[in-house]
Amino acid sequence: MVKQHRRLQVKLSESLKPLIPSKDLIFGRHFTDHMLTIEWNSKDGWSDPIIQPFGKISLEPSAMVFHYSFECFEGLKAYKDKNGKLRLFRPDMNMKRLNRSAARLTLPVSIIWDVIGGFSEDELLECLKKLIRLEERWVPAERGFSLYIRPTLIGTQASLGIGPNSRALLFIICSPAGPYYKTGFSAVKLLSTFENVRAWPGGTGDAKIGGNYSPCVRPQIEAAEKGYQQNLWLFGPDDEITEVGTMNCFVLLDNEYGETELVTPPLDGTILAGVTRDSILQLARTWNEFKVSERKITMSEVVNALKQGRLREMFGSGTACIVTPIKIINYRGEDLAVPLDPNDPSSNAGPVTRRISDTLMGIQYGEIPHEWSVVLN
């Protein structure tokens, strides 16, 4: 099989942009000098990958992506460690998830790549690594800073008829990003959302597709207008906790049997399988200090635990923030105060939340040796 990444063509930009000073970085606003593009069509399969100057994409107004949201994407980061080495965090997980999301939308996936184009998740990852090495100067060196990487796959067939796409475009763009918390943690206030649901059984909540995100903006704005930073997505008649904004959700509590338990909702099709979520579960299981469960958890269980002094910590998890401590949940009109650190009233995060954040960040920046951190140079 031809190794597709060896056929990667590189067309360098004639003029490089000035770097953005770290203090001026706004998430997702500034982009590097180059992007990777790979075209696909159902007759010839995948074209050779090209790294080319970052620039506009030309599509027909009838392209299916504009009408029926044939779009899926990924989000991962490149880090620069203190020795100047570039690192990715579990990028294979993002490649696999991109494939799963693509499959849900009948966009080309690796099975087709293997048959037609000689492409695979590993090949795409090799192309991505070449792009990041080329953009090395854009990866900030300060701890907490990183280069955000956005692989995207869109259906480009020019047709208003709904059906599978005969053309697609995969591209990867990169954006330097600052730390989520500029000065230490900042615990968030959540507003429970009842009018809308993010996902439902048999839907697409477990796929990272653009169509899942645009309807979430309005509940987010409603939360912001009432003074809450994020919304808490509940589901079903017993108000199951699902996700927090665009993060997975974790609850640490002493359960009714007196055991300390870290709970996150199960991957039942309504939850996005977060890379951070999986990493937290694996770490916590290795620590073997408390029970770790993927199970349904309802608001009444959380409210009861809180009233009985058994709720310890809650946090959201995701690539952007690693973990976001939760301090307040507005549930049916009442602000519930979620504990942070009982030993330090001034703290903005509970001890387990903090330990998870420190450990993951240590791995990402190569301070804690771990197979999850993939060195690029």
Ligand SMILES: Cc1ncc(COP(=O)(O)O)c(C=O)c1O
């Ligand atoms: C809806 C949703 N849930 C959870 C996550 C967290 O996933 P990850 O840890 O892979 O960033 C994300 C971010 O990608 C998301 O968009």
